[in-house]
Amino acid sequence: MIRNFLRPAPVRLLLSKTTRYGKVGLPPLRSFASQGSSPQQPKSRGKVLLLLGALALGSTIASISYQKNSPVEFVEKSESKQLKQITSAFSKNDVSVIFVLGGPGAGKGTQCARLVRDYGFVHLSAGDLLREEQNREGSQYGQLIKDYIKEGLIVPQEITVALLKNAIESNFENGRTKFLVDGFPRKMDQAITFEEQIVPSKFTLFFDCPEKVMLERLLERGKTSGRSDDNIESIKKRFRTFIETSMPVVEMFEKQNKVVKVSCNQTVEEVYQQVKNAVQDRIGK
Ligand SMILES: Nc1ncnc2c1ncn2[C@@H]1O[C@H](COP(=O)(O)OP(=O)(O)OP(=O)(O)O)[C@@H](O)[C@H]1O
Numbered sequence: 429m430i431r432n433f434l435r436p437a438p439v440r441l442l443l444s445k446t447t448r449y450g451k452v453g454l455p456p457l458r459s460f461a462s463q464g465s466s467p468q469q470p471k472s473r474g475k476v477l478l479l480l481g482a483l484a485l486g487s488t489i490a491s492i493s494y495q496k497n498s499p500v501e502f503v504e505k506s507e508s509k510q511l512k513q514i515t516s517a518f519s520k521n522d523v524s525v526i527f528v529l530g531g532p533g534a535g536k537g538t539q540c541a542r543l544v545r546d547y548g549f550v551h552l553s554a555g556d557l558l559r560e561e562q563n564r565e566g567s568q569y570g571q572l573i574k575d576y577i578k579e580g581l582i583v584p585q586e587i588t589v590a591l592l593k594n595a596i597e598s599n600f601e602n603g604r605t606k607f608l609v610d611g612f613p614r615k616m617d618q619a620i621t622f623e624e625q626i627v628p629s630k631f632t633l634f635f636d637c638p639e640k641v642m643l644e645r646l647l648e649r650g651k652t653s654g655r656s657d658d659n660i661e662s663i664k665k666r667f668r669t670f671i672e673t674s675m676p677v678v679e680m681f682e683k684q685n686k687v688v689k690v691s692c693n694q695t696v697e698e699v700y701q702q703v704k705n706a707v708q709d710r711i712g713k
């Protein structure tokens with residue numbers, strides 16, 4: 429079911445954009461050229477040149493505005509209309525979802541592992557799910573995901589939401605109901621789609637961490653992680669995406685009184701103490 433949801437959207441829309449561009453900018457030039465050189469219509473030559481000039485200007489403007497709409501925005505705007513019509517998959521009483529957010533390298537995965545150990549959560553890292561899909565043989569999204577991750581950009585939401593929905597559904601079928609959704613939602617549209625179509629989150633655990641600390645941790649991790657984005661160029665891009673695109677999501681949840689902030693610039697155990705308090709306060713053992 430979800431596979432259908434995952435399969436066609438981004439690629440189809442990216443292709444349709446190319447088609448659309450073709451329609452906007454490129455009328456059949458050969459017909460104008462032959463009109464211009466026709467001996468029966470010498471007076472129209474000036475008009476044709478004028479028309480060609482106007483067309484060239486028009487297609488340049490169309491091309492610039494096309495470039496401004498990044499593939500991500502284009503895909504998401506078009507798709508979100510369709511997605512909103514689907515009702516949410518789970519009730520808040522059936523499953524508990526905690527979003528785990530924070531900058532790259534803030535320690536989200538480290539703390540999630542402890543919560544899994546002590547509280548029986550299922551840990552779903554959106555980044556891990558994307559890397560898995562990227563490496564899955566035959567995935568039509570492999571290259572797209574690879575490029576987005578290297579550039580520190582947010583993969584179109586349809587892919588990530590579908591991967592999460594698949595994972596929650598299959599775990600739910602096996603009787604699992606408590607989920608840590610780590611590194612998601614990283615963009616406003618993801619937050620809205622997930623809460624509308626899958627289930628509203630209980631709250632967000634937000635790991636607050638100075639950039640300098642995250643940088644040190646990521647560079648250290650990069651020595652052994654094998655991750656394509658644990659290098660200084662990608663890290664800078666990820667920091668930027670985090671500030672510009674992901675922080676507004678945290679701020680939105682803060683306004684809803686759904687954020688518990690944890691200071692991550694302490695030892696793993698000290699951070700975990702804060703994390704445990706937050707979880708126990710909000711959803712109990
Ligand atoms: N409190 C801490 N003190 C020192 N090092 C830490 C702490 N928490 C995590 N680390 C280390 O920092 C690195 C990043 O941690 P982790 O992978 O948990 O971060 P993350 O927020 O999940 O990162 P990303 O978003 O990039 O996946 C790891 O090498 C981890 O061992």
Ligand SMILES: O=c1ccn([C@@H]2O[C@H](COP(=O)(O)O)[C@@H](O)[C@H]2O)c(=O)[nH]1
Pocket residue numbers: 532553554555556558576577578579580581582583584588610611612613614618657666
């Ligand atoms: O919702 C998401 C989550 C992640 N990504 C991409 O994956 C990388 C790595 O994520 P980690 O959480 O650090 O493992 C991230 O920089 C994004 O490029 C995403 O697109 N959408």
